[in-house]
Amino acid sequence: MSGIRALARRLELSIGTVSRALNGRPDVNPATRDRVLNAAREMGYRPNQSGRALRHGRTSTVGLVMETGNPSTLGGDSFFMWLVDALQEELAVAGLDLVILPCHSADDPIAFLERQVARRAVDALIISATRRQDARIAYLAGSDTPFVALGRSETPGDYAWIDLDFETVARESVERLAALGHRRIAVAVPQGDANLAHLYLRGYRAAVAALGLPDDPALVLRTSASENGGVEVAQAILAMDPRPTAVMLGHEMMAIGLYSTLERAGLRPGADLSVVGFRQNPQLGFLSPSLACFRLDLGELGRALGRSVVDVLASPAGLKPGRLIWPMGFEPGPSMEPPPL
Amino acid sequence: MSGIRALARRLELSIGTVSRALNGRPDVNPATRDRVLNAAREMGYRPNQSGRALRHGRTSTVGLVMETGNPSTLGGDSFFMWLVDALQEELAVAGLDLVILPCHSADDPIAFLERQVARRAVDALIISATRRQDARIAYLAGSDTPFVALGRSETPGDYAWIDLDFETVARESVERLAALGHRRIAVAVPQGDANLAHLYLRGYRAAVAALGLPDDPALVLRTSASENGGVEVAQAILAMDPRPTAVMLGHEMMAIGLYSTLERAGLRPGADLSVVGFRQNPQLGFLSPSLACFRLDLGELGRALGRSVVDVLASPAGLKPGRLIWPMGFEPGPSMEPPPL
DNA sequence: GGTAGCGTCGGAAACGTTTACGGTGGTGGT
DNA sequence: ACCACCACCGTAAACGTTTCCGACGCTACC
Incomplete structure (x- = not known):
């Protein structure tokens, strides 16, 4: 309905030209470009995500897997709430969107990942709360899906991770x-x-x-x-x-x-x-x-995580993945005293 | 790469037949169907989400908007964790996927919704923590996006909601x-x-x-x-x-x-x-x-919410949207006693 | 004046699906 | 023997976008 076709018809231009104008290609007359941009804003045009993804072969979306059904092992429930903020911000500067994919802990996590990967609805995945032996990492490292693990694992494999020290x-x-x-x-x-x-x-x-x-x-x-x-x-x-x-x-x-x-x-x-x-x-x-x-500071961690994802997506496969051990500062408090007597 | 084309070539069938077999259409030989299903399982074939969405005009995905950056007004952070589980389950029986869309509370919520709606990456939205005057509801009710509000509002408009009593x-x-x-x-x-x-x-x-x-x-x-x-x-x-x-x-x-x-x-x-x-x-x-x-019981609420979303998506526009005031039972406890003296 | 070059644009293919349509071969009935 | 019908399958269009390629008009230059 309100796709690029309608826009082109209304402007009496070809859809190719309109697309180039919208994407800032050089080979379009500045006057035409302005005309297109104005009309697009006026009509509230937004490129259809599916069409673009189909053409590009990527979705510009990364998925953060959230285990539901039991308290997150890492840091309590509000963990995601505070992390996601900065993560999203950092991904946005690279033109990436963030969605959270809820995965019921009772379901098979491998099957869940497999579904997300194969349907190509996200370009990369972030998993968290890694286990000492983590089948998810084994699976993802064997697939060709870019991913970053929040937490390392003893499961062998070359993958990017950020872990708390x-x-x-x-x-x-x-x-x-x-x-x-x-x-x-x-x-x-x-x-x-x-x-x-x-x-x-x-x-x-x-x-x-x-x-x-x-x-x-x-x-x-x-x-x-x-x-x-x-x-x-x-x-x-x-x-x-x-x-x-x-x-x-x-x-x-x-x-x-x-x-x-x-x-x-x-x-x-x-x-x-x-x-x-x-x-x-x-x-x-x-x-x-x-x-x-x-x-x-979950904000800083989120930003680092975002940068890691961007790196993984940008780096050619085979490059050494980034790894980071996250230090944390001590904050004194009166809950620590010398022992009684 | 591993699309339906490769599958068809390998089976020496047309992609049309393969697609019909995968989707359970009647006009395909049972023997052929089995052959296709086996090969698909073997190759780990999953339909590309973008292609399917583009063809269908819908994504079979609903987005749950989560405000980040400040504690959710309704029920704290772990709210989503417990709600999402049942919601996802209920949506799954209707063939719908659930993603959580994090929206920074400092950003403009209308612009956020507008982006989600226009790019057509989700078929429906769920918003929560409704305000007494809620610009999001005004916007969504004026658009053609199906949505369900978890919580009502004094903002006028015909929309489906579930609210706690x-x-x-x-x-x-x-x-x-x-x-x-x-x-x-x-x-x-x-x-x-x-x-x-x-x-x-x-x-x-x-x-x-x-x-x-x-x-x-x-x-x-x-x-x-x-x-x-x-x-x-x-x-x-x-x-x-x-x-x-x-x-x-x-x-x-x-x-x-x-x-x-x-x-x-x-x-x-x-x-x-x-x-x-x-x-x-x-x-x-x-x-x-x-x-x-x-x-x-966030599980029950999540299921009801899921059903509401399914209803909204199934009902022709113009039908009266479902509304529900959710009752809650009292659970006695020793934190209530007669006043001292 | 022909031609090379440039700026600008239209045409068309392609991404992966689904589906309407038509075609084939075989079976049954008259 | 002809036709109708059915079961099954291939063909092609369409969804919305991007991008390669070529075409057009114009300027400038030899």
Whole structure:
């Protein structure tokens, strides 16, 4: 109806000329170009996405896969909300659109990716919350679909990824707690095969061994990646004897449940149990006493992720894919104190 | 490359026949059909989305607009996570795909919608978190794009919507609190023009007037739609004299901040201040004492939303669009008690 | 004055599908 | 033996866009 044909007819031009004018080709009279652009604006013309994609062989759209149905392993629910913003902005400067593709966690993730890839509705994919062994990466690396993984994996293959430096975060957490005098330090990570949890534990264990701290398996807690997981962490710690004097949280949302359970038990975070966590969600600022944490700026991460996607799409296949280990700065807070007594 | 042409060549059939076989048309030999289907499976053939969309004039995709950059007015961030699941499932039975379109709240929402509509990358749109005066609805109702609004609006126009019955929720909250003996009842809603907040306040005021309770403007609190908003609510209530004996929360996440602030002040939800709220997020079960609330099953809502979209797409333009006011059941909890003394 | 060059434009093919239409061969009936 | 009919399949057009190619008119130059 309101395609380029109608526009051409109305201007008494050929559709070829109109298309060239719209796309800023040089071989069109400036006066004609203005006439076309004005008419296009007036008629509210927008090129049909399907036609353009069909002609170009690409859609100029990248898909961000979002697992639904269970809390995201990485950083809680609002993760996408804050990440997507900057990501979209960064992709826009390269002329790319962003869509979020919801993938039910109960469904087969490979089949889901396969569908997205084969139908060619997106040019590239972004997956997140990578597992230690991740079949999605194995599949995508074997296909010819450009993709970027938010999080690395032990699955072999050449692919671009950006991962949080959770190993350093955990190591430095132990060191900072130990410097305050803590020796029995508990650690909590989401259960499951998430690679982030693995890295966090690896950093924890390395630091504990290096500093000669007690290496008690009971100090390692695996709970759900949510507020409720924090409740479980607190309950487990309260039941321990001897009780650890500090805990490190490998998931943001755990802090909420931990705080409320501690306070209900008459204990204060910081004074009675030191807590050091990780934070990416601006909304978590309400915690009091405020949480000592390693802080991730999801805006910066989103921009880096966008640039990585653009790079992958621009680079000829076979070029070495970009990899990035994302550092995070420590933000002190009164939830960390020397151990009582 | 691996289009229907290659498939046809390999099978020594015409692409027309292959297409008919794949689409289950009757006029194709069953033996041939099997041959085609087997070869398609073997080659991993998937119809190109762009080609099909171009031919059909529709994309079989619906877009769910997600505002990013600020917490969603309706139900916090995890809202989409839990809604999308069932929505997607329901759309799938009608052969529709779902994508989430992130829209930065700082950008012009009309321009965003206009882009989505004109490029014809989706057949229908879903918008949520409707405002009392909502320019998006005015725009979409004036265009020819099928859409469903999650939430109604005072903006005139014929369009399909599903809205939570927050007016009844608020009215019943007041009545239940009054039945326990409460008279000074505070109410908290997100600031801004969200229609849900308006409905909630309307129900509150109607019940307060009907029951002859004190109608003090200071009892109406407007805070941010987040945990931090709950902190503000608690601080405001603690500063009041006379202090209300109960508070109703028009946003889910407020309960978290409210609880923690109350407990830090040495008050217990329920015993010292009755709280009745609203809950849709399964993860909020960690609150203790558990929250008396009106509960929304986002799965059911998502399914209804999906059906509504399918209806809108199937119904000839001009048919009366479906509208639905979504009731919510009350779930008792120890956060509601008779007022102290 | 012919021709090369340039600026500008129209024509047409192509992307991958679907589908209306027509054609083929075979079967059945009269 | 002819015709009608059916089952099956190939042909081609169409969706909206971009882009290659060629054509046209004009200027400038030899």
